[in-house]
Amino acid sequence: MGRAPCCDKATVKKGPWSPEEDAKLKAYIDENGTGGNWIALPQKIGLKRCGKSCRLRWLNYLRPNIKHGDFTEEEEHIICSLYISIGSRWSIIAAQLPGRTDNDIKNYWNTKLKKKLLGKRAPSRRMRGGQDASMTPYSSYLAATTASGSGGNNVNGAAAATSHASLSSSALERIQLHMRLQGIYSAFGCGAMAGNAPPQWPKLESPTDAVATTTLSAYHQPQSLVAGHTLSAAEAEQLNSSSGATYMPVPGSFEERSKLGFCSPAGEASDVSSTVEMSSEPLVGGGLGYVDELYDFLYSKQLAAVGGFQGGVPSLPELQCPDGGAVVGADERFSTWMASCDYVPTTGASQLQPQQGSNSINLQDFVLGYDQ
């Protein structure tokens, strides 16, 4: 037996809301609030609507301070970065964008951002079956490692390719997108098969997805994200020895790095290229260059603004904590921290709230650490 429906579907009106209905609902809530009972609300004000529908209408449309219209580039970057970090947790992402609703962001992602990423595949740069002059060092590395089948990647890559054939197109699309996003993550912070933290994959429900997820997880080993600018060299060393992960102290102020919309470790350019070239990336469906393009998409403007790679590989934006701290990332530490936090989407600037006595880390901001 499934649960009882929340309302009588025969008598409830569906479809778009009329201005009159909007006015009724808004007037009532403005005056009385929701009363903590959405189910009873429509009867009180004489609306033939389901309580859930009223709630949705209020939250997504009628609520004050809702922003409609185009997303700014900064908002796009935040959405992309958080999607990389936490997947389709739209309510959490929305909590970081005051005035935006989860529904808005979800729609924007599905209709624009995702296509921007999936559709940004420039034929001149990929799917050529070999290297060419336009390939970046990173692409070249990927091609080389794929061709040579280095280490466990080869095995897993073959498994991925096998599972690829049996996936539905929608599942495949999702996996490809996730791989691109995850690939960026790997490129920024992941040395080959290093680290112990399990990767954070967005939810994949179907059995076939599960197969693919298992396959992919085997060679995505996200590295640790740390509160870089607050970490001294000694602290970093201590953490490295105790956790087995790679932390690095990062010079430069948070303000400097956040100017561009992302925290960016102020490392040297040589550090960046060497790190990127060291990274490995599984390839499914001829995915060479995915990382490049998403990287370009996310960071080209930032890099241009600082005159190239001098700013180092950008990190992710911060999730605001009530104490003024912030957290970002997708590693085990982050997911642990997330699990120990309540997030409270509100009409204003929402916040992540560490629970009392929780295993929270006093994070200021994060940068990616790199393996040697």
Add this chain to the structure above:
DNA sequence: AAATGCGACAACCGCATTATC
């Protein structure tokens, strides 16, 4: 000018979680 396709957005649906009894 009509038909068709497509993108954007609003709304719905069902499941998971939380609160209450």
Add this chain to the structure above:
DNA sequence: CGATAATGCGGTTGTCGCATT
């Protein structure tokens, strides 16, 4: 402590308007 109700959330669908043929 279990059952039920309410709420929150993410995935999906429906509808409308614009662009293209």
